Amino acid sequence: MINYFDKKLESILNSRRTIAKERAQKNYEEILSAHPDLKEKIKIKKSLELEVSRNTALKKPCEEISARLSDTEKYIKDYVNANGIKFTSTYTCPLCKDTGYLDKKPCKCLVAEYNKLIRQNASLSPMPEFTFKDNTFATNGAPQAAGMNKLYAKMQAVVNKFHTTKYNCFLLCGASGVGKTSLAAAIANDLLDKNVSVMYLTSFELVNIFLDKHTRKDTAFRKAYDYVLACEMLIVDNLGAEPIYKNVTVEYLLSTLEKRLGENKKTMFLTQLDGQQLVNRYGSALLSKIADKNYSISIGYIQGEDLRKL
Ligand SMILES: [Zn+2]
Known part of the structure; x- marks a missing residue:
């Protein structure tokens, strides 16, 4: 789990605890109004407690009051038992009592809330359900089937060892419609199932986020840039289709990738351009960062049939 959503998760837990408190209070008041004798004794108990603590503070003797207090406590206890009264706190999660943690580890309810947040922020609009x-490709007979099948297996292996794999960057070049976005969706969905934070963006959307960050507008995009940096897997689809803004597109692509690599975060690019076209468009610095053999898997260039036309 990453820290990015800490504040949001804390406020979810806070509001749960508030609700639990209100429920408990309501339950308590209902019980007391149904049992006026008990209500009276509890009132007496409170005032005796106050007196005992006052006398103790003043170092006055209070044996008599203490005795009355324990009598009252016993009365209350017996009354509660005899009438089968239960003062319950109804927590949203009885397991962790809405603290979000069990033995200092995130409770499964907190993990579920986190999972909800990362799914909301993944913006996995094109194929929200597609999985490995x-x-x-094993059966569809497309010319790229064998290659794509191998690639699926390779990426499944990466996803399975997501937190330990040395690969931090992925470049997938191929013609339009060969199946790049489906693969990206499978990767994203599998990671989300493992509670890994993913963000899927077209390069067009990403550059809009860059532009907003660059012009320092205080908008939702600006916040989106924080998540572009924070998410554990960033998938950029259709690199090459975005506009080139001076001082923004290429510069931000490079600095964003560098920051992410520096924090061991993984980034995947899908593009219809080949290596030479990428160099021409973005310069060799970006491509050598993306395709560095030490930490990259780069696949180029998948030809094949447009699956959308099959
Ligand atoms: Zn819980």
């Missing part, structure tokens, strides 16, 4: 299991 939905890969049909």
